[in-house]
Amino acid sequence: MLELSINLFGITFKNPVWVASGTFGYGIEAMELYDVSKLGAVVTKGISLKPREGNPPERISETPCGMLNSIGLQNPGVEGFLKKIYPKIKDIDTHFIANVFGETEEEYLEVCLALESAEKVVAYELNVSCPNVKKGGLLFGHDLLVLERLVGKIKAKVKKPLLVKLSPNTGSIKEFAKACIDAGADGLVLINTLLGMKIDVRSQKPDLSTFTGGLSGPAILPIAVRMVWEVFSEFGSAVPIVGVGGIHDTDSALQHILAGASAVQVGTANFSDPMCPLKVIEGIKNYMEERKERSFKNLIGKAHGLKLNPHFL
Amino acid sequence: MRDTKGKVLQNLPISPRTYMMQVLAPQITPYIRAGHFVMIKVSHTKDPIGRRAFAVADIKKESLFIFYDVVGRGTELLSGFSQGSQVDILGPLGKGLFNLEGDKHLLIGGGIGLAGLTLLGKELRKAGKTVFFLYGARSKEHVSMESWLKEEGFDYLIYTQDGSYGKKGLITDALSDFDSSWVVSACGPKGMLKALKNLVDPSRLYLSLESRMACGWGVCLGCVVKNKEGKYVRVCYEGPVFRGDEVSL
Ligand SMILES: Cc1cc2nc3c(=O)[nH]c(=O)nc-3n(C[C@H](O)[C@H](O)[C@H](O)COP(=O)(O)OP(=O)(O)OC[C@H]3O[C@@H](n4cnc5c(N)ncnc54)[C@H](O)[C@@H]3O)c2cc1C
Ligand SMILES: Cc1cc2nc3c(=O)[nH]c(=O)nc-3n(C[C@H](O)[C@H](O)[C@H](O)COP(=O)(O)O)c2cc1C
Ligand code: FES
Numbered sequence: 001m002l003e004l005s006i007n008l009f010g011i012t013f014k015n016p017v018w019v020a021s022g023t024f025g026y027g028i029e030a031m032e033l034y035d036v037s038k039l040g041a042v043v044t045k046g047i048s049l050k051p052r053e054g055n056p057p058e059r060i061s062e063t064p065c066g067m068l069n070s071i072g073l074q075n076p077g078v079e080g081f082l083k084k085i086y087p088k089i090k091d092i093d094t095h096f097i098a099n100v101f102g103e104t105e106e107e108y109l110e111v112c113l114a115l116e117s118a119e120k121v122v123a124y125e126l127n128v129s130c131p132n133v134k135k136g137g138l139l140f141g142h143d144l145l146v147l148e149r150l151v152g153k154i155k156a157k158v159k160k161p162l163l164v165k166l167s168p169n170t171g172s173i174k175e176f177a178k179a180c181i182d183a184g185a186d187g188l189v190l191i192n193t194l195l196g197m198k199i200d201v202r203s204q205k206p207d208l209s210t211f212t213g214g215l216s217g218p219a220i221l222p223i224a225v226r227m228v229w230e231v232f233s234e235f236g237s238a239v240p241i242v243g244v245g246g247i248h249d250t251d252s253a254l255q256h257i258l259a260g261a262s263a264v265q266v267g268t269a270n271f272s273d274p275m276c277p278l279k280v281i282e283g284i285k286n287y288m289e290e291r292k293e294r295s296f297k298n299l300i301g302k303a304h305g306l307k308l309n310p311h312f313l
Numbered sequence: 314m315r316d317t318k319g320k321v322l323q324n325l326p327i328s329p330r331t332y333m334m335q336v337l338a339p340q341i342t343p344y345i346r347a348g349h350f351v352m353i354k355v356s357h358t359k360d361p362i363g364r365r366a367f368a369v370a371d372i373k374k375e376s377l378f379i380f381y382d383v384v385g386r387g388t389e390l391l392s393g394f395s396q397g398s399q400v401d402i403l404g405p406l407g408k409g410l411f412n413l414e415g416d417k418h419l420l421i422g423g424g425i426g427l428a429g430l431t432l433l434g435k436e437l438r439k440a441g442k443t444v445f446f447l448y449g450a451r452s453k454e455h456v457s458m459e460s461w462l463k464e465e466g467f468d469y470l471i472y473t474q475d476g477s478y479g480k481k482g483l484i485t486d487a488l489s490d491f492d493s494s495w496v497v498s499a500c501g502p503k504g505m506l507k508a509l510k511n512l513v514d515p516s517r518l519y520l521s522l523e524s525r526m527a528c529g530w531g532v533c534l535g536c537v538v539k540n541k542e543g544k545y546v547r548v549c550y551e552g553p554v555f556r557g558d559e560v561s562l
Contacts, residue, residue, distance in 0.1 A: 022533070029531040029550070032314045045534075054545055060527050060535035065359045067527060071534045074545060218359045248359065271528035272354065272364045274403065275316050 002288050003295045004281070006040075008240045008262055009161035009186040011122050013095060015040040016296060017253070017281045020244050020267030021099035021125065021165075022046060022071065026085045027092060033274055037093035038281065040263060044081070046099045046127050047115075049107045051077035061198045061207040066217030066246075067268060068196050070210040073101060073130070078114045086118055096120045097163070101127040104134055105150050112158045123161040126151070129169075129192045129214075141167040141192075144179045151183035163242065165189035168220075168227060177231045181238050189242040189265070190231060191224045217268040221246025225255045232260025232301050248276060250283025257284075258303035314530060315341050319402045322376060324394050328457035330382050331425065332392050338402055339375035347433035348411045348521060348554040351377070351404030352529035355390040364403060365391065366526050366549075368429035368500070371461070380428040380458055406529050409552040411436075412519050415496035417443040421484055421509065423501020424450050427458045429521045429553075430500050434467055445469065445491075449484035449505065453477040488512055498554075507562050515557025522555060522562075524548040538562070 004015040018041040024030060027042040036042065054074025061068045076084060089096060098121045102108035108126065115121045128141030128150065135143070140150050147164075155162050164180040166173060168191040177188055193214025198207040206212075224245025232241055243261030247253045248269035256264045269276040284296070293299065319338035327333050341351075352364035365387045371378040383392050394400060411433050418437050420430040427448055437444045446469035450456045456478050462469045470487060471479030480486075485508050491497075497513050499506055500521035509518060527533040531550035539561045540546045546560075 025532040033316060033530075053543075054534065054537070057537060058525060059537065060525055060533065062361055062363055065362060067362055069527070069533070069535060074534050074537075217362050268362070268527075271533055272352075272362060273316075274528075274530065 001294070002285055003297075004285065006262060006296060009123065009163075011095065011161065013040040013263065015281050015284075016257070016263035017277050017284070018043055018097070018242070018263055018265045019270060019277055020265035021127065023267040023270045026081075026089055027096070028085070028088050030274060031092075034278060039094050039277055041095040041097055041122075042092075043097045043125055043265060044099050045075055046073045046101045047075055047078050047081050047111055048073065048101055049078055049110050051075065051080055056209045058207060058209055061213065063196065063198055063215065064219060066215055066219030068198055068208060068213035068215055069193070070208050070213035072210070078111045082114065082118060086120070090120055092120075095122040097123045097125050099125045099127050099165070101130040103131065105153055108150060109154050109157060112154055112160075116159060121160070123163055123186070124154075124158065125163045125165050125189055126154070127165050127192065129165075129167040139167060141176065142170055144175060147176060148179040148183045151180050151185050155184035161186040163187040163189050165192055166227075167192050168223060168245075169195045173227045174230055174234050177235055181235055185239060187240045187242060188231060188235075189244060190227045191220070191245045194220055194223065216245070218246045218248050218252070221252050221255070225259050228256055228261050229259040229303070233304065236260050236301055236304075247280070248273070250280050250287060253280045253284065254287060254299070257299050258301070260301040260304065262300050314404065314406060316401070316403050317341055319377075319400050321394050321396055321398050321400055323396060324392065326392070327380070327460070329454055331457035332381055332383065334379050334381070334391070334394070335376050336379070336400055336402065337376050341402065341404055342372050342375050342377055345369050345372055345377060345405045345432075346410055347413075347436045348409070349405035349407050350529070350553060351379070351402050351406060352526070353379075353391065354401035355387040361387055363387075363527055364401075364529060366523070366529055368432075368521070369405065370428040370431045371435070372432065380425060380461075382425045403529060406549060407553045408550055409554045411498050411521070411554050412496060412556070413437060413440060413442075415442070415517070417495045419445050419447065419491050419495045419497045421447045421497060421499040421501070421505075422449070423484070423499075423505040424455055425457070426499075426501030426505075426521075428500075430498060431458070431461060431465075433498060435465065438467075447472070447484040447487055449473070449501070450478075451475065483508075485509065485512055493517070503562060510557050510562065513557065518557030519554055520557055520560070521553050522548050522560070523553070
């Protein structure tokens with residue numbers, strides 16, 4: 001029997017293939033297409049304390065092998081989530097991870113606390129690519145001290161595992177990973193979108209209403225893999241890493257895993273290929289069969305060829 | 314909504330810039346209603362990354378028809394699909410569809426927007442309703458779907474802005490001939506839809522909208538427009554058809 005399930009931060013996931021925040025809603029729309037409970041986990045669209053209307057259009061723009069977005073974190077707020085959305089996902093037989101963001105430390109914390117009793121939500125994923133209003137709009141995830149404080153503060157108050165989703169738009173990903181680990185993060189999610197821009201040469205104007213936006217899709221795969229690799233080399237034995245960025249097929253998912261990811265998230269690929277996560281699950285199974293690899297865990301970080309000893313092996 | 318593979322039965326130019334594609338897609342044709350659209354993969358590579366949105370213009374047996382203008386890279390690639398090739402289709406998409414109630418229906422298409430109304434015309438006629446098409450275009454070359462209207466035997470009037478074909482002027486010039494007993498459904502350029510909103514009682518006006526779409530199935534929040542409460546709603550999911558008084562353009 002192939003063993004695809006994996007225990008991370010004290011939770012057993014039926015497989016290591018999840019869907020990324022902001023690319024799958026809350027899983028409701030996809031139910032029309034396939035059985036969402038086949039996924040390892042669903043990471044929700046970012047949830048904030050108060051509802052957010054998001055940015056004006058144009059919010060998306062295609063780029064070579066990728067896209068830019070500036071959705072502006074539109075969401076119904078944590079209360080809206082619990083009242084309107086949660087009842088609809090309660091019976092889906094897989095784990096949900098709440099992607100959480102705020103403009104202050106308190107907001108982050110309040111959202112997490114409001115979700116503590118929501119059973120389906122098994123963990124929090126902090127989106128730290130959000131402006132800190134008390135620090136003049138500097139992103140939480142772009143300042144080591146601010147990040148460490150945020151993670152420490154939430155970790156001290158919540159019962160569920162706390163994952164931090166790192167921004168790739170910083171100097172050294174390793175330093176930011178370390179700050180999170182030092183503050184008690186249970187896992188790291190790498191990576192959020194890269195800051196990019198497109199200009200429409202016909203109108204001679206930026207193509208997005210906010211001028212710049214987050215780049216995602218296959219274009220960012222090598223950057224994400226490199227970052228997973230770097231963080232795993234240094235901290236692979238300290239916390240599990242969840243790989244996200246450019247995954248669109250089995251090969252790209254395996255690259256993340258062999259670089260050190262214990263689980264992967266399919267993001268932008270869901271848009272044009274909604275069945276992608278299921279194809280990746282099958283693809284990983286086939287790969288393991290071909291290689292006579294019984295346990296998925298043995299693939300994690302295998303490209304390092306080192307005898308690293310992650311705590312969960 | 315299904316993710317299905319269709320077979321291209323025809324993909325032909327019907328005017329200098331417009332193509333008609335017939336796709337055999339028996340898995341989804343029974344579920345398609347007027348107002349629905351589909352997302353089609355235009356490349357087997359990741360560039361361009363996104364599918365393209367097209368209205369289902371007609372259904373015959375197990376085939377669906379789309380009419381499309383070649384306007385950029387995606388539609389250029391689509392025009393290269395040969396007969397017999399496979400095409401990935403996601404659909405039917407959209408929960409907000411046209412209103413079939415009322416006895417008399419005026420269908421207003423601007424340019425290729427007419428393709429968003431043709432299936433509606435057939436459904437209405439089948440239900441025994443009176444249907445009249447107003448078809449507006451910039452000039453003669455942009456009037457590419459007249460033969461469809463003719464073959465299907467619909468009553469219609471064509472307007473071109475430069476007068477090179479049909480009547481000279483804008484379709485809005487014809488509105489005074491249709492009293493408030495007509496339900497108006499429209500699809501076309503934003504300017505036309507905006508003008509209609511000002512001229513027609515928006516509670517009997519139905520607009521099929523277009524917007525940039527990454528997913529087409531409700532998860533990216535890229536395609537939004539503001540509703541009457543000032544909240545962003547998804548064109549691909551709550552739409553693509555909205556009643557005139559439900560959205561601000
Ligand atoms: C619900 C819906 C139904 C549609 N039905 C039809 C139809 O029946 N026939 C037809 O010819 N066209 C239709 N369109 C428009 C069609 O999707 C665009 O013309 C097409 O996406 C252009 O792609 P391109 O790569 O050739 O153009 P480019 O200009 O190179 O595209 C660049 C980007 O902008 C997007 N884009 C460009 N124009 C539009 C547009 N008008 N609407 C939405 N996105 C756009 C593209 O998808 C792409 O992401 C519809 C659009 C929507 C949203
Ligand atoms: C349209 C869109 C919306 C997103 N929304 C969020 C969000 O709310 N919170 C978050 O942490 N990441 C968000 N992301 C980032 C993705 O979760 C993911 O980290 C990123 O897109 C890279 O992965 P990919 O290349 O597979 O898409 C969003 C991405 C896209 C494309
Ligand atoms: S196109 Fe993605 S939500 Fe509408």
